[in-house]
Every structure is written in structure tokens, then in C-alpha cells.
Amino acid sequence: MTTFDVYxxxxxxxxxxxxxxxxxxxxxxxxxxxxxxxxxSIGHAHPHYVAAITQQLQALAFxxxxxxxxxxxxxxxxxxxxxxxxxxxxxxxxxxxxxxENALKAASFHTGKKKFIAFHGAFHGRxxxxxxxTDNPAIVAPFNRTENITFLPLNDSAAVEQELHRGDxxxxxxxxxxxxxxxxxxxxxxxxxLRALSTKHHAALILDExxxxxxxxxxxxxxxxxxIEPDFITVAKGMGNGFPIGGVLIAPSIKATKGMLGSTxxxxxxxxxxxxxxxxxxxxxxxxxxxxxxxxxVLQALKGATVIREVRGRGLMxxxxxxxxxxxxxxxxxxxxxxxxGSAGASVIRLLPPLTVTKEELQxxxxxxxxxxxxxxxxxxx
Numbered sequence: 397m398t399t400f401d402v403y404x405x406x407x408x409x410x411x412x413x414x415x416x417x418x419x420x421x422x423x424x425x426x427x428x429x430x431x432x433x434x435x436x437s438i439g440h441a442h443p444h445y446v447a448a449i450t451q452q453l454q455a456l457a458f459x460x461x462x463x464x465x466x467x468x469x470x471x472x473x474x475x476x477x478x479x480x481x482x483x484x485x486x487x488x489x490x491x492x493x494x495x496x497e498n499a500l501k502a503a504s505f506h507t508g509k510k511k512f513i514a515f516h517g518a519f520h521g522r523x524x525x526x527x528x529x530t531d532n533p534a535i536v537a538p539f540n541r542t543e544n545i546t547f548l549p550l551n552d553s554a555a556v557e558q559e560l561h562r563g564d565x566x567x568x569x570x571x572x573x574x575x576x577x578x579x580x581x582x583x584x585x586x587x588x589x590l591r592a593l594s595t596k597h598h599a600a601l602i603l604d605e606x607x608x609x610x611x612x613x614x615x616x617x618x619x620x621x622x623x624i625e626p627d628f629i630t631v632a633k634g635m636g637n638g639f640p641i642g643g644v645l646i647a648p649s650i651k652a653t654k655g656m657l658g659s660t661x662x663x664x665x666x667x668x669x670x671x672x673x674x675x676x677x678x679x680x681x682x683x684x685x686x687x688x689x690x691x692x693x694v695l696q697a698l699k700g701a702t703v704i705r706e707v708r709g710r711g712l713m714x715x716x717x718x719x720x721x722x723x724x725x726x727x728x729x730x731x732x733x734x735x736x737x738g739s740a741g742a743s744v745i746r747l748l749p750p751l752t753v754t755k756e757e758l759q760x761x762x763x764x765x766x767x768x769x770x771x772x773x774x775x776x777x778x
Contacts, residue, residue: 406730413440416753418736426730427757430738434575434607434713434748437634438677442752445637445673452669460660467668474675475645479616481629484645485652488663492606492632493521495642498657499628500525500569503600506627506650509566513559513599515550517577520569520604529569532576550574550582553589560597567600567627568593572608572618578744579708579715587622600627600650606642610634611678611751613711614688621710634751639670683751687711690758694747697762704765705743714747715740716765725768733764 410418410426416439418426428436438445452467459465468488476482487502489495504510514520514529521527522535528542546565548555559565568590574580594601603626608618610631615621617629627650632642640661646652661667678684691711698707698716703725706717718725721742729735738746747761 408730415439415441416750416757424734426734426736427760428736429747429749429753429757429761430736431634431748431750432638433738434612434633435636435638436750437610437612438637438674438681438683439750439752440638442637442673442677444677444680445670448673448676449639449666449670452666455665457666458661458664461658461663465663465665465668467665467672468663471663471668471671471675474672475643478675478679479645480620481625481645483648484629485648485650487644487646487657488667489642489644489659490640490661490667491521491642492604492630493523493526493642494659494662495606495630495632495644496520496526496529496569496602496604497523498659499602499630499644499646500529500567502644502646502650502657503567503602503628505653505656506600507566507598509564509599511544511546511565513546513548513556513565513568515570515574515582516547517550517574517580518547518569518571519574519576520571521606550580551586553586553593556590557593560593560599563597565597565599567602569602569604571604571606573613573710573713575607575713575746575748576740578717578740579713579746581708581710584622587619587624591624591626594627602626602628602630604630606630606632607748608713610674611684611687611711612713612748613709614684614691615711616684618710618713635674636667636670637674639667641667641671678751681752684711687751690753690755693755694758694762697759698765701765701768703768709747712747712749712751712753716745716747718743718745728768729761729764733760735761735764737761 411421412419418428472486518531520529528540603619605617627647629645708715722745
């Protein structure tokens with residue numbers, strides 16, 4: 397048997413990680429500025445994280461939700477306090493797609509309605525409900541397409557109001573920052589309008605913070621720059637620093653009934669121990685404020701590079717739109733400079749490094765891009 401070959405992969409196998417560094421099986425060192433799709437939030441093999449999950453593994457790795465688990469309560473309390481949502485409830489699952497799936501389901505239960513508004517360029521996951529709300533034909537199977545999702549232009553409040561006025565919408569789902577679309581930011585005014593319009597038309601507002609949450613933008617959640625409170629906030633990726641865990645933060649107005657949501661592995665002791673350790677490191681090492689400052693440095697340092705059309709983002713969620721397709725440049729950064737980066741579309745490089753990245757490590761990337769710019773200029777003179 398072989399693996400089902402559906403991934404575009406570099407011909408590199410990392411076998412060891414520490415902080416923002418990776419090593420392959422030949423001992424070659426790489427700088428990780430992608431964190432495995434924004435998953436590695438506090439760095440590879442952080443000692444506090446390793447100790448926490450090792451201790452929990454030696455005690456109890458798993459039991460089902462049929463019994464009490466004090467670690468779930470500790471995680472909910474810690475997440476509520478650090479995120480600024482102590483009055484919300486937490487439902488735990490295993491991934492971002494599941495988090496969005498359960499938020500959509502809970503919103504439908506709450507309102508008694510079945511239609512949702514999503515936005516052009518959206519990516520919410522690959523399970524049936526989440527992928528139906530994703531605007532990417534390449535990954536939406538025929539049976540996922542549904543008349544219950546209406547896609548509208550981002551930052552168009554009038555279009556949202558016109559649709560919500562119909563009265564048959566359970567909610568609106570939007571990313572704090574669109575990641576897969578190329579680091580596209582909804583405006584603060586648009587998010588405020590979504591909050592007001594959702595309330596006016598008795599629809600739930602779901603903020604997908606799977607990629608943009610957990611301190612990555614300098615706030616715990618990207619939507620907090622707009623000063624709004626959604627009805628549902630979905631999280632995953634950086635939540636477990638590599639251990640699979642996801643969750644939905646749910647407003648007090650949403651009432652739970654037994655059996656409406658469920659997950660076999662969701663909120664298991666080992667996952668909770670990992671997630672608690674992540675929050676402790678974020679707080680103790682003040683990683684949110686560091687992300688804000690380092691992100692501003694990168695945004696300013698890359699302006700003017702000749703290979704770059706635009707740099708955008710917040711904190712350590714950065715999109716670099718190039719003058720040409722990214723494949724050759726990303727390959728050059730990896731093979732010659734030993735720097736891992738991500739991508740979005742044909743021409744955008746995504747930076748989603750661990751929040752523990754240093755300014756010196758980011759300078760290494762900036763200098764590499766400057767060298768690419770110089771090479772481009774030299775080539776153009778020939």
C-alpha cells in the first residue's frame with residue numbers, strides 16, 4: 397500500500413525541530429517561517445510544552461466525554477481569561493474544519509434556520525459544512541455544493557444587509573483575516589457592520605479565527621481590532637502547537653442541549669494539557685505584543701523590494717504579493733537560503749512563523765528577499 401498522493405511536497409523530510417529551526421535527516425538546518433500552516437505557535441519542542449504533555453501522557457492520555465475532566469475546565473478558564481472572553485463557553489473538537497462545522501450547526505440550532513452568508517475567497521475547512529462555505533471550486537466536491545450558502549464580496553456591507561433582509565439566514569461566517577486567499581483583511585468598519593446587521597436580523601455572527609487567532613496578529617483574535625464580540629469564535633491550528641485540537645467559543649446567549657454537539661476525541665486529557673501549555677507560554681513570554689512589534693518590522697522592512705507588489709497583514713500573519721509567481725522564489729528561498737515559507741494562490745508568499753521567532757531570524761528572511769531583489773535588478777540589465 398502507498399499513501400494517497402494529494403499533496404504538493406518539497407523533497408525534504410524534517411526530523412527534528414527546536415524553536416524556529418528544523419533539521420532534515422542529513423543534518424541540514426532550516427528556518428521555519430511557516431510553522432506548518434500556522435500550527436507551531438510557541439516553537440518546536442518548547443521545553444514547557446514538552447514537559448506538560450510528557451507528564452500528562454504518563455498519567456492519562458485519553459478517556460471519553462462520558463466522564464468529568466478537570467483539564468477541560470482549566471483550559472476553558474485559561475482561554476477565556478487570556479482571550480478576553482471569560483463569559484463564553486467552550487466546545488472542544490479536533491480541528492479547524494470541525495470547529496467551523498460545529499459553529500454552523502449550533503447557529504442553525506439556535507436560529508432554526510439553515511442558510512448562511514460567506515465571502516468570496518473564504519476558506520473554512522474540508523468537512524461537508526465547512527467546505528460548502530469555502531469559496532474554492534478546486535476542493536468543493538459536487539455533493540458539497542448547496543443553495544444554503546450565499547457568497548458575497550468582502551467589505552460590502554450593503555450586499556450583506558440586502559441578503560439578511562430576506563430573513564431566512566441563520567448566520568454569517570467570516571475569517572478574522574482571509575489566509576488561503578492571500579492575507580486579505582476585512583475592514584474594521586465592515587466587521588462592525590456585520591455585528592450590527594447580524595443582531596438586527598437575528599442571525600449569528602461566526603468569526604473563523606483558526607489561522608488568525610491565538611495571538612498571531614498582536615491581539616488574541618484578529619477581530620478584536622474592530623472591538624466587536626461575535627456569537628461564535630472558532631479556533632484550532634496554533635491552539636495545540638502541533639497536537640490536534642480545535643474549539644468553538646460560544647456566547648452566553650446560545651443555549652446548549654444534551655447531544656446537540658459531540659466529538660469522540662474532543663477535549664481529551666492529552667490535548668487539553670498541550671493547549672494549556674500553549675496558553676501559559678503565550679502569556680509568560682508575552683508573545684502577543686512581540687508578534688505585533690515583529691510584524692510591523694517585517695511589513696516596513698519589505699516595502700520597496702523590487703520583486704514585491706504589496707505587503708499586507710497584521711502581526712505575524714503576513715502576505716507578500718510578488719510581481720511574479722511565487723514558486724521559483726519559494727524554491728530559491730528553500731534550496732539556497734534554507735527558509736520555509738508558505739503560499740497563497742499563484743503570487744503570494746505567506747509568513748506564519750512561530751510566535752517565538754526572533755527579529756534576527758526575520759532579518760535573515762528580509763536580507764534574503766533583498767538579495768532576490770538585487771538579482772532581479774541585475775537580470776533586468778542584461
